[in-house]
Amino acid sequence: MTLLVHLGGIDENEWAEAFRAKMPNQKIVTSSDKFDPADITYLYVWKPRDDVFDGLVNLEAILSLGAGVDPILKHPHLPTGVPITRFVDETLTQCMSDYVIANVAMHHRELTHYRQDQRAHHWTQYYPAPAGDIAVGVMGMGQLGEDAAKKLSMIGYQVNGWSRSKKELDGVHSFAGTEQLDDFLRHTDILVNLLPLTAETQNILCRATFEKLRREVLPHGPVVINAARGGHQDEDDIVACLNDGTLGAASLDVFKTEPLPKDSPLWDLENCYITPHIAAISSFEGGVNLVAEQIGRFERGEQLKHIVDPAQGY
Numbered sequence: 071m072t073l074l075v076h077l078g079g080i081d082e083n084e085w086a087e088a089f090r091a092k093m094p095n096q097k098i099v100t101s102s103d104k105f106d107p108a109d110i111t112y113l114y115v116w117k118p119r120d121d122v123f124d125g126l127v128n129l130e131a132i133l134s135l136g137a138g139v140d141p142i143l144k145h146p147h148l149p150t151g152v153p154i155t156r157f158v159d160e161t162l163t164q165c166m167s168d169y170v171i172a173n174v175a176m177h178h179r180e181l182t183h184y185r186q187d188q189r190a191h192h193w194t195q196y197y198p199a200p201a202g203d204i205a206v207g208v209m210g211m212g213q214l215g216e217d218a219a220k221k222l223s224m225i226g227y228q229v230n231g232w233s234r235s236k237k238e239l240d241g242v243h244s245f246a247g248t249e250q251l252d253d254f255l256r257h258t259d260i261l262v263n264l265l266p267l268t269a270e271t272q273n274i275l276c277r278a279t280f281e282k283l284r285r286e287v288l289p290h291g292p293v294v295i296n297a298a299r300g301g302h303q304d305e306d307d308i309v310a311c312l313n314d315g316t317l318g319a320a321s322l323d324v325f326k327t328e329p330l331p332k333d334s335p336l337w338d339l340e341n342c343y344i345t346p347h348i349a350a351i352s353s354f355e356g357g358v359n360l361v362a363e364q365i366g367r368f369e370r371g372e373q374l375k376h377i378v379d380p381a382q383g384y
C-alpha cells in the first residue's frame with residue numbers, strides 16, 4: 071500500500087513530509103523518487119503529467135489535491151473504474167467566499183473608480199445603490215457557490231443561483247438547467263462563476279452570455295467574476311466586451327494559460343482585476359487530513375468521501 075505524490079508545479083517533498091508526519095506507517099513516494107509503479111495504491115495528484123498513470127496497475131484511488139478535477143478527467147490515460155475523489159474543505163470554502171465577497175463589494179462600491187480617481191487626484195463623489203438593489207448571480211451552486219451565495223444574501227444582496235438541479239436556499243432565487251440560464255442572466259448585475267469545467271460549461275463566459283446581463287443597475291455596466299477555471303472564459307470576448315462597455319469590469323483569478331502570458335491584453339485593461347489563481351488554495355493541513363481520512367476509510371472498507379462522477383465531469 072503506497073501513496074504516490076504527483077503534483078505538477080508544486081513542491082512534492084513538502085507534501086510528502088507532511089503526509090509522513092500524519093501517517094507514519096504509510097509508505098509515501100514522490101514522482102521523482104525511484105519506485106515500482108505496481109506498488110502504488112493511492113495517487114495524490116494535481117496537474118497530472120502525461121506519464122502519471124504509467125504502470126500503476128494496482129491503483130485503488132485517485133485523490134485530487136484540488137476541488138476541480140478537470141485535468142484528471144481529461145487525462146488520455148485515466149484508468150477506468152478507479153474512484154476519483156476531490157478536495158472539499160471548510161477553509162477552502164471560506165477562502166472562496168472571502169474572495170467572492172471582496173470582489174463583489176469592490177465593484178458594487180466603485181472602489182475601482184475611486185482608485186482611478188485617486189491616481190488622477192480627482193475628488194468625485196459616486197452614490198452606489200444599496201446592496202439590496204444589486205443582483206449577484208452565482209453560476210454553480212455546489213460546495214463553493216452555495217456558501218458564497220448564502221453569505222452574499224446575508225450581507226443584503228439579491229442573490230440568484232444557477233445549477234443543473236434546483237436548490238431550496240433561504241434568500242437565494244434558484245434557476246436550474248440550460249432552459250433557465252437566460253432568465254438567470256437577465257436578472258444578474260454581477261455574475262460570479264463557480265462552475266466545474268466540463269464539456270457543457272467550457273467557454274460559457276462569452277459575449278453571448280455577457281450581452282444578456284442586466285445593464286440598468288450598475289452605472290458602468292455588468293461585471294463578471296471568474297474564480298473557477300480559465301477554460302470557462304473566452305478571453306478574446308472578455309477583452310472586447312471590457313473595451314466596448316458590454317462589461318463594466320471583470321475580476322479574473324483563472325486563465326486559459328497559467329501563468330497568464332506577459333503579452334495578454336488582459337493585463338493592461340484598467341477595468342480588469344487580475345489575481346494569480348489564489349481565490350482559494352488547498353491548505354497542507356486540510357489536504358493531509360483529508361487524504362489520511364480517505365486512506366483510513368478505504369482500508370476499513372468504508373465508502374470514500376467526495377467521489378467524482380466522471381460521466382457528469384465533476
Ligand code: NDP
Nearest residue numbers: 137138210211212213214233234235266270297298349350
Ligand atoms: P461542486 O462540484 O461542489 O459544484 C458544482 C456546481 O456546478 C453544482 O451546483 C452543479 O449543479 C453545477 N453545475 C455543474 N455543471 C453544470 C451545468 N452544466 N449547468 C449548470 N450548473 C452546473 O464544485 P465546487 O463548488 O467544489 O467547485 C467549483 C469549481 O471551483 C471547481 O470545479 C474548480 O474548478 C473551482 N475552484 C477554483 C479555485 C480557485 O482558487 N480559483 C479553488 C477551488 C475550486 P448541481 O448542484 O445541480 O449538481
Ligand code: OXD
Nearest residue numbers: 136137138350351352
Ligand atoms: C482547485 C483550485 O480546484 O485550486 O482546488 O483551482
